[in-house]
Amino acid sequence: MLIVVSPFLKSFDDIWLTYFVPKELESYIKLGIVVDIPLQTQIVSWVVLDMINETSFDKDKIKPIVSIKYEEALLYDYQIKTIKWISNYYFCKIHSSLNLFFPRNLKEKIEKIKLDLSPKKKLDYIFNYKKTLTENQQNTINEIENTDKKIIFYGITGSWKTEVYINLVKNYLDKQKQSLILVPEIILNNQTYERFKEIFWDNVLMINSSITESKKTNSRIDIYNNNAKIIIWTRSSLFYPYKDLWLIIVDEEHDLSYKSESTPRIDTKEVVSFVANQKDIKTIFASWTPSIKTIFKWLKNEYKIINLLDEYKN
Numbered sequence: 001m002l003i004v005v006s007p008f009l010k011s012f013d014d015i016w017l018t019y020f021v022p023k024e025l026e027s028y029i030k031l032g033i034v035v036d037i038p039l040q041t042q043i044v045s046w047v048v049l050d051m052i053n054e055t056s057f058d059k060d061k062i063k064p065i066v067s068i069k070y071e072e073a074l075l076y077d078y079q080i081k082t083i084k085w086i087s088n089y090y091f092c093k094i095h096s097s098l099n100l101f102f103p104r105n106l107k108e109k110i111e112k113i114k115l116d117l118s119p120k121k122k123l124d125y126i127f128n129y130k131k132t133l134t135e136n137q138q139n140t141i142n143e144i145e146n147t148d149k150k151i152i153f154y155g156i157t158g159s160w161k162t163e164v165y166i167n168l169v170k171n172y173l174d175k176q177k178q179s180l181i182l183v184p185e186i187i188l189n190n191q192t193y194e195r196f197k198e199i200f201w202d203n204v205l206m207i208n209s210s211i212t213e214s215k216k217t218n219s220r221i222d223i224y225n226n227n228a229k230i231i232i233w234t235r236s237s238l239f240y241p242y243k244d245l246w247l248i249i250v251d252e253e254h255d256l257s258y259k260s261e262s263t264p265r266i267d268t269k270e271v272v273s274f275v276a277n278q279k280d281i282k283t284i285f286a287s288w289t290p291s292i293k294t295i296f297k298w299l300k301n302e303y304k305i306i307n308l309l310d311e312y313k314n
Helices: 023-028 077-089 094-099 104-111 135-145 161-173 186-203 213-224 235-239 268-279 292-299
Strands: 002-007 017-020 034-039 042-052 150-155 178-182 205-207 230-233 245-251 282-286 303-308
Touching: 002 034, 002 094, 017 034, 042 077, 042 094, 077 094, 077 268, 104 213, 135 150, 135 161, 135 282, 135 303, 150 161, 150 292, 161 178, 161 186, 161 245, 161 282, 178 235, 186 205, 186 230, 205 213, 230 235, 235 268, 245 268, 268 282, 292 303
Parallel strands: 150 282, 150 303, 178 230, 178 245, 205 230, 245 282
Antiparallel strands: 002 017, 002 042, 034 042
């Protein structure tokens, strides 16, 4: 068996390299695991992104891997497909797209073999909701749940569209499914988080650039295990390993901060769509002023617009 690997801790110009898997290790090899390989005079950690039986290289010159660093796959299959798609779609090296999925603290723990993938504590969610939905809000929820297309959620200021988010998330929480709410800015992140925390208590994950690397790694582990069910985050959250994600809400989807200014220069909404297509995830792009690109997808009949046009009065 041959495997195709990509840089894990260091960036090289190589897109990927091919290595031979010794017979005694074949039963442990799978996509997404980290292996140690010989590279020039060093032993380095790289991620397995493909497994092949044939190659055009001279097999006698292909080196064997040294060992398997972690038996658990650190990437799910849909993430590996996303890594390859980002590399092709945005014309970047494979290690550039791979690095999106590995925060610095996580890399260090893996390199030092200090990564524990077991959940840190059980996250229990309590639903403490005291508002009464308007008829239009409830009809909006029903319409969202009954459509197969990606949705443009067009809610006016004062319509309390966050209440729609909360009740949608509750419906998926009852099924033990994960929900991700993407927000563009830290201040908006905190506002949304405080509202969700008021309803679901302390176990809502809120992560942004102000959170420590160590906490991000712990959050990743809870997401990986489907321990964390409600995640509110900026765009980097899309690259965490969701085991059972069924709902993605992109709030204020018109905001320019969803586009990365560094390599790879991704448009988060395009990546959301790619991930959602793989896993059949309910996807909502919400805004009072949708972007032209989003409206164009509606004109092509790819998206459906759902309106919430009346102000909420309790």
